[in-house]
Amino acid sequence: MQIAILDDYQDAFRQLDAAKRLAGHQVTVFHDTPPDAAALAERLEPFDAIVLLQQRTALSRAVIERLPNLRFISQTGRNLGHLDVAALTERGIPVSAGGSGGPHPTAELAWGLILAALRHIPSEVDRLKGGQWQGSVGTGLHGRTLGIYAFGRIGSLVAAVGRAFGMRVLCWGREGSLARAREAGYEAAASREEFFAAADVLSLHILSTPETRGIVTAADLARMKPDALLVNTSRATIIEPGALVAALQAGRPGHAAVDVFAQEPVLGAADPLLHLPNALCTPHLGYVEWGTLRSLYDAAVAQLLAYAAGAPINVANPAALPQRG
Structure with a gap:
């Protein structure tokens, strides 16, 4: 098979044992994301199989219909919201979706963001490297409210x-x-209004679905304290479009730490959050650590090899498989 490994920004795949298990197949690893659907379709046109790491690349019907050679998709994780599964099924292209990195890396990053934001760690590191000493006063956590x-x-x-x-x-x-x-x-808030108003640090862990799109509204954010910190390591779409930037500019909440954006990857600093002094931003690092990538790519390669052997596993759209009489 000709196999495309997409969006491997750090060139991690070739450093893992999973890559060695594809000996005998033609494997091409891509380290960037095409700027539009046409460029994506042109890139993928030669390939029989594609490995998708989480939801980094979306495959719409328009792209799928321009891939005459595509026979199989190996998806890491079970979230298929970025794929037109109906279009794939119509074309007889099975999607194997399995493997999970576990919750710990994202939880760890959430706390890294909280501590970095409240103790001004990035700016203090820059000051020290620039020949200066302390320049800010941090905020402690003991006795405060975590939402x-x-x-x-x-x-x-x-x-x-x-x-x-x-x-x-x-x-x-x-x-x-x-x-x-x-x-x-743990304590449950008596109301949504109390929850947003009481939190000194508010951490979002909402699964992104059509039902949760924009579930955190401008009105919710406006209830937060002027010195509160909002943390989002989930998905940007769970916040009403434009609401977080406007809220930070208005000063409620006073600060945000985010790992996710409406359009990813963010290149050329082309997101307004990156230009706000009260926003600490990281490039979707939540699950990006060696243990998680090893687990995800192991699952992806197992799915590829099972398909090549004629016995696909973890198939999310079984109607795409040949029907046996």
């Missing part, structure tokens, strides 16, 4: 660290989420 929106796998880990720091942990979300939080001994 967790969505008490799931990641949110529960972030909450546990907040508890260890001596913070009051206040939770919000759907009833199932709140039930899990109460069972774990």
Whole structure:
């Protein structure tokens, strides 16, 4: 098979054992993302199989219909919102979607962002390298309120660290989420309004779906304290478009730390959040660590080899497979 490995920004795939298991296949690794659908279709036209790392590349019907050689997609993770599965199924192209990196790396990054933002670590590092000494006063965590929106796998880990720091942990979300939080001994907010108004640090861990698009509104943000910190390591689409930039400019909340953006990758500093002095931004690093990439690529290669052997696994659209009589 001719196989394309997409969006491997750090050239990590070739450093992993998974790459060696594809000996005998023609593998091409790409380290950037094409600027538009036409360029993406042109790039992918020669390939029989594509490896997609999480949701870094979307495949629309317009792109899929321009890929005459495509026979198989190996997707890491089970989120298929970036794929036109119907178009793939019509073309008889199965999507194998399996593997998971686990919640810990993103929870770790969330706390890295919180501490970096509240203690002004990036700017103090720059000052020291520039020949200067202290220039800011940080904000401590003990005794303050940590808001967790969505008490799931990641949110529960972030909450546990907040508890260890001596913070009051206040939770919000759907009833199932709140039930899990109460069972774990955490406090559920009496109302959405109280949740946003009370949090000193508010961390978002909401799964991105059509139903959650824009679930955090401008009105929610306007209720936050002028010295509060909003943290988003989930997806940018869960916040109402344009609302976070406007809220930061208005001073409620006073600060944000974000790892996700409406359009990714962000090149040429082409996102307004990057130009706000009260926003700390990282380039979607949540799951980008060796253990996670090893797990994701191991799963992707296992799916490729199973398909090549005629026994595909983890198939998300079984109707695309040949029907046996």
